[in-house]
Amino acid sequence: MKIHRLVGAAVLSLLLAACGASQSATTAGSAATAESADTVLKIGATPVPHAEILDFVKKNLAPAAGIKLEVVEFTDYVQPNVQLEEGLLAANFFQHKPYLDDFNSSKGTELSFVTPVHLEPLGLYSKKSAELAALPEGGTVALPNDATNLGRALKLLADNGVVTLKEGAGTTATERDVAGNPKKLVFKPLEAAQLPRSLDDVDAAVINGNYAIEAGLKPATQALALEKTEDNPYVNGLVVAAGHEKDANIVTLGKLLQDPKVKDFIAQKYAGSVIAAE
Known part of the structure; x- marks a missing residue:
């Protein structure tokens, strides 16, 4: 009789442990899903027009695309690249490729230009x-x-x-x-x-x-x-740390920045002072 009780207790204990483990796994899975859903892309940008364009995307396009943006504003051309290299940003949006190439060469950084967005004529x-x-x-x-x-x-x-x-x-x-x-x-x-x-x-x-x-x-x-816009190499675009060009959220953000609604926003708001990339 005691043996049966001991066996029964052991089985019950195992069942509870298994149930607890399953519940823990479910909880962990839910937390991971929540964490994934709450992942925020932190993007460095100069205030005008870059942060304004990102804010338009954040409010009008990003929610339906399943991404969240946090726009961090900078007033210089150095810190957005430094912080991107250090992993403090997911991407930045303020520069053209000739500037980026020179920055990489002079600072030893490995940053990559991924999406052209607009031109700001000098x-x-x-x-x-x-x-x-x-x-x-x-x-x-x-x-x-x-x-x-x-x-x-x-x-x-x-x-x-x-x-x-x-x-x-x-x-x-x-x-x-x-x-x-x-x-x-x-x-x-x-x-x-x-x-x-x-x-x-x-x-x-x-x-x-x-x-x-x-x-x-x-x-x-x-x-x-x-500055003339035809054949102009100074188009501003989205930049990431090398190796992150094909990250799903970066690809999505790049597509949003080239969306026709963004091009319309640029045309209407800046009246020729900023020109959307083709």
């Missing part, structure tokens, strides 16, 4: 001259100081006859590549974010589109010279 602005021809002799022109945007700014000036560049000067051209400078302009390289604030102190400034818009400038109508 423009020359002035509070003192109403047209390009009115730039004063010996005037000071502020330029972005990072390697690719400096070369890009000089090309803008060259394309509009303000300067000429040495033959073969490419995207990394510097002031040393200026071959002709009829008005003897003085160039003042500054951090890109500072360029709009410099307009009170210089005769003109070449300003990146995002910072121009953020400062209340209207590139399509106020720029003395504006």
Whole structure:
């Protein structure tokens, strides 16, 4: 009789243990599912237009696509890449490929450009001259100081006859590549974010589109010279750490950023100051 009781107790104990294990597995599975459902993509972006575009996607497209976005804003071009390399971000959205290539080369990072989204035409602005021809002799022109945007700014000036560049000067051209400078302009390289604030102190400034818009400038109508969009390599896009290009959520976000509704949003909100990539 005692043996039967012992066996029965053992069986009951095993059944309870098995039931408990099954319940624990179910609970763990539910937690994993909840954790997966609550996974948030943390995306670094400069405020205008990148964060605004991401916010549009976050509110209007991401929920139906099954992803959640957290937009982290930066006011410089360095930290979004540093934090992406360190794994603090899932992706960033603020830069064009020439800038990324230069950053990877100079900083030893391994970041990958995955989805083109839009172009922000670079423009020359002035509070003192109403047209390009009115730039004063010996005037000071502020330029972005990072390697690719400096070369890009000089090309803008060259394309509009303000300067000429040495033959073969490419995207990394510097002031040393200026071959002709009829008005003897003085160039003042500054951090890109500072360029709009410099307009009170210089005769003109070449300003990146995002910072121009953020400062209340209207590139399509106020720029003395504006970058051409045809065959332009400076399209801004989504960037991830190398090896994450095909992550399911990144692929989904890339498709959302190229959605026709995003292109319509860009066209309506920025009226030609930001142009959706084809």
